[in-house]
Amino acid sequence: MKAVHFGAGNIGRGFIGEILFNNNFSINFVDINATLIDALKERNSYEIELASEGKERIAVSNVNGLNNQTEPEAVIAAISHADLVTTAIGPNILPFIAELIAKGIQKRRAADITTPFDVIACENMIGGSQFLFSKVREYLTEEDLSYVEEFVGFPNAAVDRIVPIQHHEDPLFVSVEPFSEWVVDATKCKNQTLQLDGVLYVEDLEPYIERKLFSVNTGHATTAYTGSFYGYQTIGEAIVDERVLNQLRQVLQETGNLLIEKWGFNRQTHAQYTEKIIHRFENPYISDDISRVARTPIRKLGFDERFIRPIREAKERGLSYQHLVDVVAMILHYQDDNDQESVELQQLLSEKSAGEVIEATTKLTDEELIAEIGAAYKKIK
Numbered sequence: 001m002k003a004v005h006f007g008a009g010n011i012g013r014g015f016i017g018e019i020l021f022n023n024n025f026s027i028n029f030v031d032i033n034a035t036l037i038d039a040l041k042e043r044n045s046y047e048i049e050l051a052s053e054g055k056e057r058i059a060v061s062n063v064n065g066l067n068n069q070t071e072p073e074a075v076i077a078a079i080s081h082a083d084l085v086t087t088a089i090g091p092n093i094l095p096f097i098a099e100l101i102a103k104g105i106q107k108r109r110a111a112d113i114t115t116p117f118d119v120i121a122c123e124n125m126i127g128g129s130q131f132l133f134s135k136v137r138e139y140l141t142e143e144d145l146s147y148v149e150e151f152v153g154f155p156n157a158a159v160d161r162i163v164p165i166q167h168h169e170d171p172l173f174v175s176v177e178p179f180s181e182w183v184v185d186a187t188k189c190k191n192q193t194l195q196l197d198g199v200l201y202v203e204d205l206e207p208y209i210e211r212k213l214f215s216v217n218t219g220h221a222t223t224a225y226t227g228s229f230y231g232y233q234t235i236g237e238a239i240v241d242e243r244v245l246n247q248l249r250q251v252l253q254e255t256g257n258l259l260i261e262k263w264g265f266n267r268q269t270h271a272q273y274t275e276k277i278i279h280r281f282e283n284p285y286i287s288d289d290i291s292r293v294a295r296t297p298i299r300k301l302g303f304d305e306r307f308i309r310p311i312r313e314a315k316e317r318g319l320s321y322q323h324l325v326d327v328v329a330m331i332l333h334y335q336d337d338n339d340q341e342s343v344e345l346q347q348l349l350s351e352k353s354a355g356e357v358i359e360a361t362t363k364l365t366d367e368e369l370i371a372e373i374g375a376a377y378k379k380i381k
Contacts, residue, residue: 020196116153210259210262
């Protein structure tokens, strides 16, 4: 079987690529990074190392690289013959690949290919595949959309694996944590006969997406912003500080209470899930920079993102959310001169009141909540 995967970075190679390889796919990695693409073209293989005591290595082969900047037609042709298309490029980049995917679909239709296939966005966002489809459909005709309705699926997914920033002499070598989770909405899959080993297919994806987003993503970001506030550079350094660890536990308690009330997760099972997350962050074999985990703070302050959404929903249900608010205050204080959004955020705070910036970045209309966040921000200033 053939897969086209957008994103030849560490997550693409170290997570999605491994699962596709284990399911006997040949993989065309698509990226604009010439170093990675040229290496994939030349070698057609790479190695993954599991960040654990045994440091097990996994050889991934039958891979190739395509540069979507310099060879778009080859990318379109690959999509037209693919059994599966996946992405791991970041939510903000998805609109930039939409036209290529649309043209690949049009090429399939022109060739009268009626084998159903799916496009799965493996991103840290809710509704990633459907968001991608909303951008793809802008390039499709009514006839194309009829074809999509019958033969092309855009099932949403939840993905989870820590792949830290790393630098190796071999540009294709990648180190990843042993744990991984990839959950797909089975109801939106057009190719119902394709069930990947290592992927969980569920009838209702939303509880899994929110559990991951409000636990792993919220927790990881909490560790990063709290760690940065106390002067640390890496997650490993930060989490051994009791102040950081306690903040993480309190935040996960708040999001856990929300998830349990909203989705009916078993409290004991969820507590075990939370402990597993904390141990993953404590993994001494993963050196994750706070700057990576904390990057794009404005996006992370979004209305439906990992902090503001659980705060909103906890308040609606009369649940505690004070520790989540405290982390939002730390995000507003976060400074990284190499992060464009951090620079922009600090510029906004220097020009406008905290309340105005909070309202603009979070899109909150609840004046009470805006005031609570503003008070927390000023308290630690």
